[in-house]
Amino acid sequence: MAELRTLPSDLASVVARLLVATSVTEDIDQAYQYAKKARGLAARVGVVRETCAIAAYQAGDWTAALAEFRAARRLTGRASYLPLMADCERALGRLDRALELVTGPDAQAADHATRIELRIVESGIRRDQGLLDAAVVALQGPELTGGRIRPEYARLYYAFADALLAAGREDEAREWFGRAATADVDDDTDAAERYEELDDFSFDDLGADVGDDDESHEDDEDLDDDDDEDLVDEGLDDNDLDAEVHERAEDPKAEDPKAEDPKAEDQGTEDDDADDHRSGAEGR
Numbered sequence: 001m002a003e004l005r006t007l008p009s010d011l012a013s014v015v016a017r018l019l020v021a022t023s024v025t026e027d028i029d030q031a032y033q034y035a036k037k038a039r040g041l042a043a044r045v046g047v048v049r050e051t052c053a054i055a056a057y058q059a060g061d062w063t064a065a066l067a068e069f070r071a072a073r074r075l076t077g078r079a080s081y082l083p084l085m086a087d088c089e090r091a092l093g094r095l096d097r098a099l100e101l102v103t104g105p106d107a108q109a110a111d112h113a114t115r116i117e118l119r120i121v122e123s124g125i126r127r128d129q130g131l132l133d134a135a136v137v138a139l140q141g142p143e144l145t146g147g148r149i150r151p152e153y154a155r156l157y158y159a160f161a162d163a164l165l166a167a168g169r170e171d172e173a174r175e176w177f178g179r180a181a182t183a184d185v186d187d188d189t190d191a192a193e194r195y196e197e198l199d200d201f202s203f204d205d206l207g208a209d210v211g212d213d214d215e216s217h218e219d220d221e222d223l224d225d226d227d228d229e230d231l232v233d234e235g236l237d238d239n240d241l242d243a244e245v246h247e248r249a250e251d252p253k254a255e256d257p258k259a260e261d262p263k264a265e266d267q268g269t270e271d272d273d274a275d276d277h278r279s280g281a282e283g284r
Contacts, residue, residue: 003047015042019051032059039068046075057084062091079110083117090125098125113152116143120159132167139163154183158191165198174198 004012018038025031035055042048053068066088069081089098102118126135139160143153161176180191
């Protein structure tokens, strides 16, 4: 913290301890209190105002955070605060001001890493405006076209996946959450969890499709059963069969087809006479 050398040694020591406490304290509100104490002791030191701005940002005090970032930028001249300043404007609902920050001349002159962060903020602004496709376009660039996964682009991959998901492009979103999880070696994002959620969602969809096929198969079986029942209904039941057998037993004609055909009976008599005639001839 070279900037603290401008302070008296004893004061610099106190401020330094407060800045360290701000960075290591897990309680966001308590960390913000430490930062405000440091600002009260050294308000004209850029690193102090930067630390206070970040603490206010994390605590959700957007107005205070924006004021502190502006002060830090005046003291240090750094453009790296622009994405956070634009995000504060966005959180306050001032989307036009936020867009001015991310597209203005200072943003164009910023370093590459800062411009990537500005694109991420612009994507969020477009989503707030309801322009979901524009949110995807705002993130596109050469960093997303190469096949190589780079850790420094983990946040960009994550934001791109999130924008794709918001635009209803789930398959592409899952792919980019996977890339973000691979790139995020420090676990700064929840990309791995988001990827698994979408992966589980896909399996659920597949299971639903299989379930539909099973239901369709069951419906087919039900139709077959209905057809069988219709055939049974159209046929004879057991009582009808018994009645028919009894009726046939009482009707001789039902047993002897010849009894139903007089010509067949006459033919039978002629055949018997012919046989008797042949037998007589042979005896002679």
